[in-house]
Amino acid sequence: MILSVIAIAIATVIWIKTRLANRRLFDSQFSWRNATPQVLRPGVQGAHSAAFWWRQVRDCERATVEWRERKMLTKALVGLLMAGAFLASGAMAESPVVGDRAHAALLYVLENNAQFASSHGSDYYARFTDKQEPLVTMVSCSDSRVHLHAVDPTPDNDVFVIRNIGNQFATAQGSVEYGVHHLHTPLLMFVGHSACGAVTAAVSDYSGESPAIKRELDTIDVAKGAEVKREIVANVNHQVAAALQRFEQEVAAGTLAVVGVIYDFRNDYEMGQGQLIVVNINGETDPEILRKSGMLQGAGAAKILDASRLSD
The missing domain is CATH 3.40.1050.10 (Carbonic anhydrase)
Known part of the structure; x- marks a missing residue:
């Protein structure tokens, strides 16, 4: 149960980070698109403004590619983590039957030994x-x-x-x-x-x-x-x-x-x-x-x- 909770928590954190990264990318795309008419406005810094705009386009395209790769990787990680969580929860669901029996057997042995030890003093062991x-x-x-x-x-x-x-x-x-x-x-x-x-x-x-x-x-x-x-x-x-x-x-x-x-x-x-x-x-x-x-x-x-x- 603990393993499944940890796996789900990690998957949730990765999903949230991905959503935030997507939002930042959207904001950056929106800002340079809105700035394009002003940057290319005749008489305003000419070639310098055009070069700046193309750099923005290039950076945004690179960011888009990185975002897609990151999105695919994130989906794969989330899938693996969720699968691991499912398997872990299944294993934990099956283990109590065996675990309870082993636990009961161990308690039986330890409790009997405690009674034996408490009822036998050092004189009992002295001869051997x-x-x-x-x-x-x-x-x-x-x-x-x-x-x-x-x-x-x-x-x-x-x-x-x-x-x-x-x-x-x-x-x-x-x-x-x-x-x-x-x-x-x-x-x-x-x-x-x-x-x-x-x-x-x-x-x-x-x-x-x-x-x-x-x-x-x-x-x-x-x-x-x-x-x-x-x-x-x-x-x-x-x-x-x-x-x-x-x-x-x-x-x-x-x-x-x-x-x-x-x-x-x-x-x-x-x-x-x-x-x-x-x-x-x-x-x-x-x-x-x-x-x-x-x-x-x-x-x-x-x-x-x-x-x-x-x-x-």
Whole structure:
């Protein structure tokens, strides 16, 4: 709106200046035409008067040409400015829909952060102000329905989290290696989830997606046309296998465990809505062996998936 007002104001000023210039030109033409009979009157300065009159004619003709050029230029400028004003007003008319949503989203984030900051004193930050010491490197899907509060109510300094579509190792290997080798987390966890959009796309035709999205979907190893719920499990197992190949020495030395889980916020796997279901521990997927493994000692309430019993 502001841009359109400015454009219209500039166009108006140019129009007024042009009208004033036209008026001055008319006045000058009128004055020398009226003076012509007197200037050419016999016996009054003769040749000098004639020369003066011709100079007036020449100057007036030159001014007329300049006025026409200026008029054409002014019309062009006014047209451009009015077109710009129209486009600007149209753009401004469309922007509030997007702008209002973005504004509301930004306010939501900032207000929540203000509440968080006001409710946490310096003691809360003291333990991780200068150094992070997370317990787990977590590779999670970017899906907005999957967040840390489902596994840790206070994830600060606990979880080194990496997010991408399909909770993949291949598209985040550098970040995963940083968590394992530099932060020395003893646990590397891949978190799949129910209704994963990346897996849904990967089992179908995604040729219409952008090159960047296709590159990330290409690295999801699932069966085309297969049932999505099963392939979500398969994808988690593939990510664990890829990580075990890279961190074979760390796992053998007992300094790292690689675990695959599924966060089921829809209860697709019928073990309870919102449950974190164990699928794979260091390559082992047999539920009976997993239940007896040392990794799950003390976790009596742990949910373990039996993929062989998955219903379609």
